Amino acid sequence: MGRVSISLDDLPLRDDLKGKKPYGAPQAPLPVALNVNENTHPIPESVIRDIVGDITHVLGDINRYPDREFTTLRESFAHYLGHDLTPDNIWAGNGSNEVLQQILQAFAGPGRTVFGFGPTYSMYPLLTQGTGAVWTEGTRDAQFQLTAEHAAQQVRDAQPDVVILCTPNNPTGTPLAIDVIEAVYDAAPGIVVVDEAYQEFAPHDAVSALTLLPGRERLMVSRTMSKAFAFAGARVGYLAAHPAVIDALRLVRLPYHLSALTQAAATAALRHAPTMLAMVDHIVQQRDRISTTLRELGFTPYESWSNFVLFGGVVDTAQTWQKLYDRGVLIRDVGIAGHLRVSAGTEAETSAFLDALASIESGL
Structure with missing residues (x-):
């Protein structure tokens, strides 16, 4: 049977994905x-040996599905983050991009809007479109900064279902003052996600959005092990939020989405956080x-x-x-x-x- 050569344009792709290019x-x-x-x-040799030891141990049961709730890893993240967080406040995925995708699957989707302040992380619009929602973008000043008043007004005008705040911001590196996050949360009708992928590189006295979680059930703070922990190839991202938010993410996650190997490697690395x-x-x-x-x-x-x-x-x-x-x-x-x-x-x-x-x- 002869083969017929086709291209992406020949496939019955969703209309809103036609002409798009993948992130890269x-x-x-x-x-x-x-x-x-x-x-x-590079990761220190002593840490590598410990990670390898834990992975080797897990391989003895690799024929079984992993802990669907990744209990030990969530305990480790709660301990690392502090702020009186418990495992019930923690979620994790294969990189923070998967965590963000799950948030949008649960709280965005067709007929809903996601809002951010440009320029910002270029994956946000792609994740938004991939879940069928509409990305809308606010503006920053000439130094890529935001004031509480200006940010809040833009959010009130847009009335988005989800707001994503990146701090320190990618690709500009600029920080976002804690009063800006508070103002945006108060102005937003829906979910507010603070992406703190680079928080460990901020000054030691910088205030994390984790401090704002008590009493703010619509607020989420995401982190990653890719940057400060030199774990980009392991693909581990995580989230802190109200336990009800964690329950919402369970509705959209794939079964056993974190492999036993990933859980073991990340847990071992967190033991060596210092x-x-x-x-x-x-x-x-x-x-x-x-x-x-x-x-x-x-x-x-x-x-x-x-x-x-x-x-x-x-x-x-x-x-x-x-x-x-x-x-x-x-x-x-x-x-x-x-x-x-x-x-x-x-x-x-x-x-x-x-x-x-x-x-x-x-x-x-």
């Missing part, structure tokens, strides 16, 4: 990859070093509480990106005119980026 950043085998906000520091987080201070040092050097080179870096720096003043973003690529350094063009974004890596990786950028600026 360039992947290339370059010596220095600083484009997707990974933690480029060791795993020790690298965060070093990453913050490299982030601040990047910002300082960028200013010296004539660029405009924005305040960042994350593990990356967005900088403006780039005359030709495509050309600068390509010249860095040709020098073995991969960073990110996030689609903001005149701006590029770079992750803070190891000291050697950071030096490689800064040296390559300086050579471009000097015409070498």
